[in-house]
Amino acid sequence: MPKHLINPDHWIDRYSDYLFNFTISRVSDREISKDLVQDTFFAGLKSMKNFKGEASERTWLISILKRKIIDHYRKINSKKGQAEVRMTYNTNEDEGDWLEERVADPFDKTAQDTLENEELGDAIYSCLEKLPEKQAIVFKMKTIEGLETEAICNELNITPSNLWVIVHRARTAMAECMEKTWFN
Amino acid sequence: MKKRFLFISFKEAQHICDKAQYDEATGWEKTKLMMRYAWCRITRAYVQRNSKLSDSVKTSKLNCLNATERHHIKAQFDKELTKQER
Incomplete structure (x- = not known):
């Protein structure tokens, strides 16, 4: 018998804030965080049958969310790569550090x-x-x-x-x- | 009557202390709380524990969804859930 059971009916009430807090501390953008949390719940619904009950629902949802966050950064990085290509071909010397400044962490x-x-x-x-x-x-x-x-x-x-x-x-x-x- | 004016019960002290955590206690209420705080050990323990909780929440810089955002996610999710159940 599994240690934990799954019940999507209470996911939003119980875990949405926890997942949102987890996400916003990693992506620093409210809108993106909301989207990632929503995507996580949808993905959880789709893969519910894979839930073995060994970990808690929250841990299981967090593992899905982590993958969503990684995918998000992959997407950003691929866009960054395209931007770098554009920058390489840009002849305006003043714009050399533009990308680095954009990517730099604004929080100390x-x-x-x-x-x-x-x-x-x-x-x-x-x-x-x-x-x-x-x-x-x-x-x-x-x-x-x-x-x-x-x-x-x-x-x-x-x-x-x-x-x-x-x-x-x-x-x-x-x-x-x-x-x-x-x-x- | 005068005594009642100056001294508050532990229950009142708790209430003022709770309000003070959100800056909603008046100066006079805080004075009354401090008077009780000076002589009541249980009040001191309550104030300290309550303040510790407020400090923790502040330090953790927690974020949460507001009601509208949560309703929106819930509505979308419920739609998806209904689809899945069909």
Whole structure:
């Protein structure tokens, strides 16, 4: 009997944010990240019968997403190659470093920082997955998206006092979970 | 009455502390929280744990989809799922 079962009905609610966060930290573009996440879910649906249940659904989806990200970079690099060919034949000397400047990483991040932030992000998302759905939604909207109380209340059709009760429960559960998995 | 004006319950302290994580607590509320923080060990523990959680989320620079984006992906996915089930 497989250790893990597959159920695509809850993929979007449970994993879309985790996959999106994973992608955006690698491609640094919101639109491309959304497309890659969507492609991942579609590819997951198509290859559902290959899911053996040895790894969790999330791990399995991440392995598909990783391939999608690699494909994305391959595509970019092949375009870059074409651009380089064009640049080689360009006689304007001023444009020599154009491609390098475009490709250069604009963020001054060390690999260590990025890795630590990513592990911390994983720990937070793992704890979020354990919360009841409503608490997870409210926590994400309030804490990660940074939305105003009024906006969340309108979106979810709840009162501000109801929102703060949910926020309190979510924060308490998150802090407990993070204490077990990360803080200590 | 005066005592009630100055001192708050632990439940109120938790509520103010939660609001303070999102800069939604007023100066007066923060003062009342600090008064309780000074003498109540449980409040101190709650504030510290709550702040630690906020710092972690901030440090991790997490991203997530907004509601519209999630709805859009879900709608597309549901279409695909229906096709597959046929």
